[in-house]
Each structure stands twice: as structure tokens, then as C-alpha cells.
Amino acid sequence: MQPFNRIRRAMLGFVACAALTAPVAAQTTLTMSVWIPIQAPFAQHALLPWAKQVEELSAGRIKVNVLPKAVASPTGHFDAVRDGLADVAFTVQGYTPGRFVLTKVAELPFLGDSAESISVAYQRIHEQQLARAGEHQGVRVLSVFTHGPGQMYSTRKPITRLEDLQGMKMRTGGGVVNDVTNALGATAILKAATEAYELLSSGVADGAFFARESILTFKLSNVVRHATFVPGGLFNTSFVLLMNEAKFNALSAADRDAVLKASGENFARTAGRSFDQSDKNAVDLMRQAGMDIRTADAAFVEQMRRATAPVVDAWVADAAKKNVNGRVVLDALRAEARKLADGR
Numbered sequence: 001m002q003p004f005n006r007i008r009r010a011m012l013g014f015v016a017c018a019a020l021t022a023p024v025a026a027q028t029t030l031t032m033s034v035w036i037p038i039q040a041p042f043a044q045h046a047l048l049p050w051a052k053q054v055e056e057l058s059a060g061r062i063k064v065n066v067l068p069k070a071v072a073s074p075t076g077h078f079d080a081v082r083d084g085l086a087d088v089a090f091t092v093q094g095y096t097p098g099r100f101v102l103t104k105v106a107e108l109p110f111l112g113d114s115a116e117s118i119s120v121a122y123q124r125i126h127e128q129q130l131a132r133a134g135e136h137q138g139v140r141v142l143s144v145f146t147h148g149p150g151q152m153y154s155t156r157k158p159i160t161r162l163e164d165l166q167g168m169k170m171r172t173g174g175g176v177v178n179d180v181t182n183a184l185g186a187t188a189i190l191k192a193a194t195e196a197y198e199l200l201s202s203g204v205a206d207g208a209f210f211a212r213e214s215i216l217t218f219k220l221s222n223v224v225r226h227a228t229f230v231p232g233g234l235f236n237t238s239f240v241l242l243m244n245e246a247k248f249n250a251l252s253a254a255d256r257d258a259v260l261k262a263s264g265e266n267f268a269r270t271a272g273r274s275f276d277q278s279d280k281n282a283v284d285l286m287r288q289a290g291m292d293i294r295t296a297d298a299a300f301v302e303q304m305r306r307a308t309a310p311v312v313d314a315w316v317a318d319a320a321k322k323n324v325n326g327r328v329v330l331d332a333l334r335a336e337a338r339k340l341a342d343g344r
Contacts, residue, residue, distance in 0.1 A: 027061045028251060030054070030243075033086035035070040035077060035194070040217045041281070045274040047090070050241070050262055057258035062251075064088070074192040081242050082138040090241045094175025095192065101318050102130045103238045105329055106146050107176035108315065109308045110232035112337045115211075115279070116272030118236060119145035121336035123268035129329050133322055140248040142241040142263035145271040147211040148279040149233020150177060153224040154207035155200055158292055160228065162303040171199050171208040177235040179311045181209060184304065193218055200224060209235065212286075213278030221289040229295045234304065241267055 032051060034043055051064035072080040077091040078099075093100040094107065106122040126144045152159050152170075159165060166185040172178050174190050181188035189205050193214060199205040200223040208214075208224065215221055241263060248256065286293055296304070312330070319326030 028255065029063045029065050030087040030247065032064055032066045032088040033071040033077060033080060034066060034089070035072075035074040035091075036217065038066065041213065041278040042217070042271070042274055045277070046267070046271045049270060050267055053262040054259055057261055058255050062255055062258065074194055078136075078139065078240075078242065081244050084244050084246070087244050087247045088142075088242070090239055092173055092175070093238050093240060094173055094177070097174055097178075097190070100135050100175075100238075101315075101322060102133055102135055102324060102329075103144065103240070104176045104315050105130075105319075105326070105333055106144070106238040107236050108312055108330065109176075109180060109234055110305065111149070111236055111334060112232060112341055113149055114272070114337075114341050115146060115148040115275035116269060117340035118149075118337045119268040119272030119275075120265055120340055121333055122146060122238070123265050124336055125329060125333045127264075129332070130324070133324065136240065136242065138245060139242040140245045142243055142259065143265075143267040143271070144238065144240050145268040146236040146238055147275045148213060148236075149230065150209050150211055150235035150237070151230055152207065152209060152228040152234065153215070153220070154226045154228075155203075155224055156206065156226075158226040158228065158294060159207070160294060160296075161300050162307060168206045169204070171196050171205040171210075173209075173237055175238065176311060176315070177209050177237070179314065180235050180308050183307050183311050185307075196220060197223060211237070211275065211279065212282040213275055214282075216278055216282035216285055221285050221291065224291070226292045227286060227294065229293065230304065231296065231301060234308075239271070241271075 034047060036043055051066065054062050054064055067086065071085040075095040077089040078096060080086050081089050093103045106118065112118050123144055131141065154168070157164065162184060168186040169189055170181050170186045171191055172181050172188045173193060178188040178190060189199065191199060196208055196218050197220060200208060200220065215224065243259070248259065251259065316326035319329065
């Protein structure tokens with residue numbers, strides 16, 4: 001019987017060892033709804049890596065399942081996550097006018113030329129000074145960030161001075177860019193980015209205010225013929241990566257930590273870096289498509305600064321109604337973005 005017992009002990013040891021080394025089965029599955037094309041650079045280089053990192057940091061206890069189809073329209077994703085139609089998503093705060101006030105600080109003109117530096121600065125300032133206002137009630141904010149500096153595109157004529165914008169119909173994404181558009185003398189058409197191609201190709205819109213990368217993401221290089229790049233950016237778009245609050249709270253402490261470690265400043269940097277690279281790729285595409293590309297000169301930039309100054313003043317006044325000193329917050333955001341852009 002001794003040989004049998006030795007074999008039995010050896011087999012039991014093998015089984016125990018295999019159990020210790022086997023991958024841990026996921027205990028929680030998080031559904032992620034993505035409303036942009038899954039092949040889009042931001043999805044490939046920011047959202048999907050976030051999902052992978054959450055799985056790795058949780059030692060496989062969390063699996064993130066990207067749904068094959070978005071659970072709501074682009075404008076409906078905040079409510080979709082709040083109501084549990086999806087566990088995780090990102091959205092544009094400006095898609096729901098009137099709901100968010102303080103996040104508009106990241107959308108104001110002339111914040112800088114790098115999505116990475118602005119996004120990381122925004123995440124820091126949001127955590128320090130804005131989150132306590134509770135504008136995202138009903139969801140867990142995982143990260144806030146912006147795309148690259150907003151630029152001007154038109155289908156029929158170049159935009160080289162303020163007078164060129166008068167009466168133009170420009171597709172915008174909501175938020176501060178709407179106010180900027182109207183301040184510059186154009187008419188804002190508030191539509192989701194996914195509708196831009198149809199608006200521009202049909203002539204409903206004369207142009208669009210977009211980050212460079214959007215020309216690549218939404219395949220617009222054959223419908224817009226003129227680009228005007230604004231040093232410092234004419235606007236930005238504030239985004240939020242969010243999670244259903246009940247789902248987050250139901251996680252173990254270790255798994256909550258895993259989600260948060262993948263999020264926050266870490267995700268803001270990844271997102272910003274992704275947008276910066278996409279901006280560079282988009283400019284290459286514009287050149288290949290023969291697009292007329294210009295940079296706004298100092299006189300035009302000064303025109304835009306003067307025209308949009310009331311937009312900044314209006315936001316400061318709105319922030320005061322929420323007991324937030326908007327000037328202090330804006331100055332802090334600009335200083336932090338400059339520091340990061342300078343590598344400090």
C-alpha cells in the first residue's frame with residue numbers, strides 16, 4: 001500500500017499546486033458602453049487599456065465587458081450609467097446643457113496646446129476644488145479629462161479673421177463652445193460628434209469646432225476643406241469617465257482600489273496622451289487630403305480673446321452661485337497646465 005499512498009500524496013500535491021497557480025475566476029463583470037467607434041484611437045489607446053488595467057490590478061477578480069452596441073445615444077450616457085443600463089462609460093458633460101457648471105472651466109479658451117497637460121491639470125483641480133460641489137450626483141466619477149485644443153474647420157471658405165465667422169453655422173458639442181461660437185458671431189448647432197459628417201456633407205452646417213483628432217475619428221477630411229488652428233486652443237471639451245455608484249460601492253475594498261488606481265490622474269494622462277497623438281496623426285491626414293491649413297495670426301487671436309472675454313466672466317459669475325471662486329479655480333488650472341507642459 002505504501003507505493004499507492006506515495007502516488008496519492010503526489011497527486012494531491014499536484015492538484016493543490018495547480019489550484020494555487022490557476023487564474024482566478026472573475027467575481028465581478030463590469031459592462032462598458034462605448035458610443036464612439038471601437039476602432040477609434042481613443043477607444044483603442046485609452047478605454048480598452050483602462051479595462052485591461054482594471055482586470056490586471058484586481059488580479060482577475062474584475063472583468064470589463066465592452067458591450068457590442070452602445071446602450072444609449074451619445075448624449076444619454078450619463079443617465080444610462082446612473083440608471084444601471086451600463087456600469088461604466090465616458091461622456092461629454094456639455095451634451096446635457098444646464099446640468100454641469102463647474103466642469104466648464106476646462107472648456108474655456110486658451111488653456112494650452114497639449115491635451116495631456118490640460119487633462120492632468122484638470123483632474124488635479126477637479127479633485128482639489130470642484131468634486132465636493134457634487135455635480136455628478138448619482139454616479140462615481142473615475143476621471144475627468146479633455147481632448148486637445150479646439151480648432152476651426154469650414155467647408156467652403158478659410159477663416160482668417162473674426163468677420164469670416166459672422167453668420168456661419170458651426171457644429172458644436174455643447175458646453176462653453178456654444179457660448180464661444182455665439183460670442184464670435186457664428187450660430188451654434190448643438191449635435192453629437194457622430195452626427196457631424198451628415199451635417200457638414202449636407203450643408204446644414206458650414207463648419208465645425210473640433211479638436212484635430214476628431215477629423216480623423218469621425219472621417220471628416222473629405223467634407224471639410226479649410227482648417228484654422230488657434231494657438232492655445234479656442235476651447236476644450238470636458239469629458240468624464242464614470243461608473244454606476246451602486247456597482248462601485250458593491251465592490252470589495254481591494255477591487256475599489258484597483259478601479260481607482262487605473263482611473264484618476266492615471267487615466268487622465270493616458271487619455272490626454274492618446275488625444276495628443278491622434279491630433280498629430282489627424283494633421284498628417286489633413287495634409288494628405290490637401291486641406292488648406294492655417295494658423296490664426298496674432299491679430300485674429302486678439303480679436304478672439306476680446307470677443308470671448310464675456311464668456312469667461314459669465315462662467316465666473318455662474319461658479320460664484322455654487323460658492324466657488326471661479327477666478328481662483330481658472331488661474332489654478334492654467335498655472336497647473338503650464339507647469340505640466342513645461343515638464344515641471
